[in-house]
Amino acid sequence: MATNKEKLSSKGKPRLFTSKDFHYDKSTKSCRCPAGNEMWCSCTNLKSDEQVYTRFAGYLKDCKVCPLQSQCMRKAPIKTVRQVQFLNDRELKTPSYKDKMRIKIDSLIGRRQYGKRLGAIEPVFGNITVNKGMNKFTLRGQEKVNAQWQMYCLVHNIEKLCIKPTKTHHISFEYGLFTYKPLIIYDLVIKNKNQQKRKRF
Known part of the structure; x- marks a missing residue:
């Protein structure tokens, strides 16, 4: 009742x-x-x-x-x-992509790989969105948005090379048709940071 x-x-x-x-x-x-x-x-x-x-x-x-x-x-x-x-019965239903990914993540290898995300992937997005101030794209169109995102990723990679002076200041690296020297790029990054601080104040 x-x-x-x-x-x-x-x-x-x-x-x-x-x-x-x-x-x-x-x-x-x-x-x-x-x-x-x-x-x-x-x-x-x-x-x-x-x-x-x-x-x-x-x-x-x-x-x-x-x-x-x-x-x-x-x-x-x-x-x-x-x-x-x-x-309907779950046995009769074909597993979706979401179900396949859930099974893959719940496995022992999947948990080990997913645990690396905290130290490998999240810092990249945290640095670009918080430190670089990229909360949204300022351009429209797939080609322009891809170019803007690649520029931010390029700055992130350059900054990673510059924070280790013993290994990066004595070498140069290539990107496309240009060759950059980390010493010069490191100075440019510092100058840009100082200019951004002055604009805020």
């Missing part, structure tokens, strides 16, 4: 029937409403939120004269009828 709290919704209104109140037979794929009327299957592969459902709908002639109409529908049926859907 349902209690008074279960019969009422959070707003104090009578709670309508849910899918748990309908009698669904998986073997025959048939459904009956709480009043005992048979419903017809309107869809067998309804996809919603990466899940597959089977939907049933009642007959209009049955819904109009149903004694449980006030407990089943918010408004009296004129053209629309009550519909209900049930989740």
Whole structure:
């Protein structure tokens, strides 16, 4: 027996029937409403939120004269009828890309690889967004946005080379058709930082 709290919704209104109140037979794929009327299957592969459902709908002639109409529908049926859907078996559903990635991350190798993200990937985005002030792209178009992002990544890589003077100040590195010397680039980075500080104050 349902209690008074279960019969009422959070707003104090009578709670309508849910899918748990309908009698669904998986073997025959048939459904009956709480009043005992048979419903017809309107869809067998309804996809919603990466899940597959089977939907049933009642007959209009049955819904109009149903004694449980006030407990089943918010408004009296004129053209629309009550519909209900049930989740298909997970074994019959093909795994989605999200499910495959969840299985891969939950494995021992996946956890070990994902744990490296904190020290390898997150600092890059933290430096570019916080220290470099790139919270959003200022250009429009895929080519311009890619060029802007590559420039920020280039500055990030140059800065990484410049923070180790014993290894980087005595070598030069190439990017495209140009050859840069870290000593000169390090000075340019420091000057840009000082100019940004002066603009703030």
